[in-house]
């Protein structure tokens with residue numbers, strides 16, 4: 339049973355287990371300055387198909403909801419190195435769903451090149467565009483084409499950050515609350531995660547309110563393609579709270595922009611661009627046996643390093659990277 343079903347009783351929301359939680363939490367010394375009591379929750383270990391990371395958490399709710407909507411196709415968008423698009427293609431196929439991807443060019447490095455190769459081999463239908471404007475112009479045509487072919491597509495925004503996908507991180511916040519209650523870690527003053535499309539941060543913020551924890555979400559914004567400030571994240575959290583109530587939950591609290599902090603100080607020049615600080619963090623983490631990447635996890639850790647003692651209390655960093 340999920341923590342959400344346990345908390346709210348008769349929820350009309352289905353869940354399919356793609357990974358096994360709870361993901362482990364542990365103290366992590368030597369990665370950032372000694373002025374921070376750093377803990378890690380290792381989301382890279384979530385996902386029984388060998389995948390980890392935050393997409394799997396979102397797909398656990400999205401895949402059954404697609405069935406409820408009688409959709410046979412997931413239509414989603416991302417950069418040409420999208421981890422989210424690949425996870426949709428692979429997990430969707432395992433559950434009888436086709437994936438159509440609208441891909442936008444992004445800075446290319448070895449990782450992005452390899453990722454594009456995986457997308458090409460994934461079985462998803464790929465459509466490439468030089469920029470977001472042209473993708474937006476083409477999207478209605480892509481949707482209409484699938485409908486004409488008798489395949490009802492469900493449009494999922496970049497990163498799967500709609501209210502259904504966001505449930506994955508409400509569930510994770512409740513999992514963290516359970517680990518705090520079990521004495522596996524102290525109640526974190528802050529939980530730190532990157533913000534690429536917002537669902538992870540929004541779900542955590544709502545989940546901590548539901549669980550009654552005082553933990554604040556600190557999101558390091560790593561994407562400049564659309565607004566991802568605290569009011570935007572709070573609005574997504576509250577649309578997720580609305581969804582829970584529409585599906586039978588009662589008394590779901592709401593999130594305000596003051597409940598979380600979002601900052602783009604570690605973004606660098608644009609989305610997908612490694613910074614010297616994020617690259618240094620990836621190298622330091624490798625020395626401790628942790629495999630990270632510089633676009634999300636490295637930037638979130640650079641935030642922890644910079645804010646240091648200002649974070650005032652135990653910090654739980656989510657390792658959202660999910661290598662396969």
Ligand SMILES: Cc1ncc(COP(=O)(O)O)c(C=O)c1O
Pocket residue numbers: 391392421422497499532533534535536537538539634635658659660
């Ligand atoms: C490794 C990793 N961490 C964090 C994120 C950000 O999560 P979200 O899109 O929910 O903001 C993503 C994807 O966008 C990701 O691939």
